Amino acid sequence: MDLFPALDPIPLPAPVWLFKALHTLTLALHFISVHFLVGGLVLAIVWAFLGRARNDSTLLNASGLVVHRLPIVMTYVINLGVPPLLFTQVLYGRALYTSTVLIGVWWISVIALLIISYSFLYIMSVRADSSKATGWVGLIALAVVLKIGFIYTNNMTLMLRPEVWVSMYRENPYGLQLANGDPTIMPRWLFMMLGSIGVTGIALVFLSMKKDLDAPVTQFLRAWGGRVLAAFTAVQILLGAWVVQSQPDAVRAGLFSGAFYPSLLAVWVMTAVAVAGVGVLISTKGFTGWTVPSVVSAAGLANIASMVLVRDGIRDISLAAKGFDVWAQPVVTNWGIVIVFVLCLVLALGVMAWLVSVVARAKPISERYA
Numbered sequence: 001m002d003l004f005p006a007l008d009p010i011p012l013p014a015p016v017w018l019f020k021a022l023h024t025l026t027l028a029l030h031f032i033s034v035h036f037l038v039g040g041l042v043l044a045i046v047w048a049f050l051g052r053a054r055n056d057s058t059l060l061n062a063s064g065l066v067v068h069r070l071p072i073v074m075t076y077v078i079n080l081g082v083p084p085l086l087f088t089q090v091l092y093g094r095a096l097y098t099s100t101v102l103i104g105v106w107w108i109s110v111i112a113l114l115i116i117s118y119s120f121l122y123i124m125s126v127r128a129d130s131s132k133a134t135g136w137v138g139l140i141a142l143a144v145v146l147k148i149g150f151i152y153t154n155n156m157t158l159m160l161r162p163e164v165w166v167s168m169y170r171e172n173p174y175g176l177q178l179a180n181g182d183p184t185i186m187p188r189w190l191f192m193m194l195g196s197i198g199v200t201g202i203a204l205v206f207l208s209m210k211k212d213l214d215a216p217v218t219q220f221l222r223a224w225g226g227r228v229l230a231a232f233t234a235v236q237i238l239l240g241a242w243v244v245q246s247q248p249d250a251v252r253a254g255l256f257s258g259a260f261y262p263s264l265l266a267v268w269v270m271t272a273v274a275v276a277g278v279g280v281l282i283s284t285k286g287f288t289g290w291t292v293p294s295v296v297s298a299a300g301l302a303n304i305a306s307m308v309l310v311r312d313g314i315r316d317i318s319l320a321a322k323g324f325d326v327w328a329q330p331v332v333t334n335w336g337i338v339i340v341f342v343l344c345l346v347l348a349l350g351v352m353a354w355l356v357s358v359v360a361r362a363k364p365i366s367e368r369y370a
């Protein structure tokens with residue numbers, strides 16, 4: 001029996017490889033934003049509580065600097081989440097729509113949860129501006145953000161398990177359940193959430209380069225940036241091993257056969273080790289100039305891109321084992337639309353680059369939160 005709903009009679013309007021390439025690019029950007037949001041929130045909360053307890057202005061200023069940027073980071077999380085969602089739906093709709101319906105109430109609740117967490121980020125930012133406590137507000141935002149991540153992990157793993165869909169639907173057809181009993185959920189969720197703290201180290205390195213910061217704040221951001229990079233990238237390597245180990249035998253075998261996925265896994269491990277190594281260097285010796293930030297961000301980008309591709313491999317191997325081959329779908333390419341799309345994409349990227357350059361050239365404002 002075919003476990004998947006019937007194929008959509010409308011063929012794909014562009015080649016599978018093009019959708020996959022765009023999906024990889026946009027999902028990597030979404031994950032970078034998610035990492036900065038989760039990691040930034042965790043660190044800002046810790047520093048806010050510690051800063052108040054010790055009456056330490058360096059901690060409070062560092063926390064305020066991060067808090068002030070979180071609502072902007074959230075805009076990137078959302079806007080860079082939409083494109084990969086569209087590409088995933090086009091490529092894997094038969095699996096993704098089914099799992100989405102099964103957890104429907106949770107899935108639709110993401111919109112409300114986003115509004116709630118976004119509001120609390122703004123409240124945090126306003127309170128930081130007037131040197132008020134932000135820790136408790138931040139904890140509420142963090143709890144909601146972690147829940148959103150958990151719902152995403154549930155859906156992205158449930159879409160790989162067509163064998164449980166019918167029984168889940170019979171048990172409760174109202175979309176009220178999450179995907180219980182799947183051993184891959186917890187490692188995947190922890191990988192993304194705890195790994196975020198390490199990736200945020202890269203953001204701290206760049207934040208520390210902001211002109212007109214007090215010297216102790218610069219040093220603090222660099223020391224913590226290096227430490228969290230080293231410690232939480234090491235944690236993420238262990239969690240990555242757990243993610244792979246928790247996969248069914250057939251998926252693990254698929255990941256280690258041929259040259260493509262083993263090479264990506266090797267790139268992922270090597271770049272993770274490099275990032276952690278640079279983290280140790282920064283926390284012990286500090287840095288000057290652009291070399292260290294450039295190296296660590298290049299290694300970090302390669303690390304996240306290879307992770308996105310391995311993750312995609314887990315999906316393709318899992319689904320292929322159950323009769324869904326993403327590459328075997330009818331394609332009737334509408335080249336006119338594809339060209340217009342690519343032109344719009346290039347234009348949008350150009351506008352974004354221009355905006356970044358405007359921000360970089362803007363007169364720096366002095367930020368004090370304590």
Ligand code: HEM
Pocket residue numbers: 027030034077078080081082084085086088114117145146148149150152153154156157188189192193
């Ligand atoms: C606070 C907000 C958010 C958090 C914390 C978050 C977190 C995550 C996490 C942890 C994953 C990986 C799940 C896994 O595979 O284990 C994920 C995947 C994804 N997220 Fe987000 N997300 C957020 C908001 C959004 C929004 C608003 C959108 C789109 C409108 C979005 C689109 C996606 C897509 C499309 C994927 C996976 C795509 C794929 O597998 O092909 N996310 N997100």
